[in-house]
Amino acid sequence: MNMDRRDFVRQSIAFAAASAFLPACAKDNSGKGNANMKVKVTKDKVLVVYFSRSGNTRHAAETFAKASGGARLVEIKAAKPYAPDYGACCDEAKPECAAGTLRPIEKIAGLDVAAYDVVLVGTPNWWGTLAPPVRTWVSENAATLKTKTVCLFQTHGGGGMQNCARDFAALVEGATVLPAESYYGATVKVRPGLKSFVTDRLIVEGSF
Numbered sequence: 001m002n003m004d005r006r007d008f009v010r011q012s013i014a015f016a017a018a019s020a021f022l023p024a025c026a027k028d029n030s031g032k033g034n035a036n037m038k039v040k041v042t043k044d045k046v047l048v049v050y051f052s053r054s055g056n057t058r059h060a061a062e063t064f065a066k067a068s069g070g071a072r073l074v075e076i077k078a079a080k081p082y083a084p085d086y087g088a089c090c091d092e093a094k095p096e097c098a099a100g101t102l103r104p105i106e107k108i109a110g111l112d113v114a115a116y117d118v119v120l121v122g123t124p125n126w127w128g129t130l131a132p133p134v135r136t137w138v139s140e141n142a143a144t145l146k147t148k149t150v151c152l153f154q155t156h157g158g159g160g161m162q163n164c165a166r167d168f169a170a171l172v173e174g175a176t177v178l179p180a181e182s183y184y185g186a187t188v189k190v191r192p193g194l195k196s197f198v199t200d201r202l203i204v205e206g207s208f
Ligand SMILES: Cc1cc2nc3c(=O)[nH]c(=O)nc-3n(C[C@H](O)[C@H](O)[C@H](O)COP(=O)(O)O)c2cc1C
Pocket: 008, 051, 052, 053, 054, 055, 056, 057, 058, 086, 089, 090, 091, 093, 094, 123, 124, 125, 126, 127, 128, 129, 155, 156, 157, 158, 159, 160, 184, 185, 186
């Protein structure tokens, strides 16, 4: 299968067209978040966790960790890396994403999620949902995350948020979920004002 950006653009146009015709009473399954106030947190209580194959989500995660005054930044890695070729990786990930498979991930040494108050989770959009290693990490830590303030950020190839925020919110039901954000991967590294993801949501005490 050969999937490129045009496929995602086509997919997102179809999605937008379909959404425009949803009745006003349609169930809100956006998972966009239930808190609209800024959350106060001290800088050593913010954790940023991400998975990234080609660096877009990593860039956002690094920016957000810095904007949080030097938050702990943790990369999620698949125990068995995905195929390096883009198309092969897409083929490998497709059934996992469709089935919600929990792809095994590397153990993260010395990380105590319970020690943080706010956890920002970054994923690329893979087949409209969370990249499987992110699903695994969130699932493995769900009991702890449910007692925290959490927020998803995502980068995509043209499809936008699709089901990522909804699927994340479902995994952490019970947590305070701040509004998720989606960034176009191809331009995220040159996007001005990226750190507003953090400043719009958090008041980080002790960071400046
Ligand atoms: C396996 C796979 C599936 C993808 N599926 C989608 C998709 O459904 N919708 C979309 O907009 N982009 C999709 N993309 C594109 C990525 O979401 C996009 O390039 C993202 O910014 C990559 O982030 P990264 O550089 O952190 O890995 C996919 C990419 C891969 C490798």
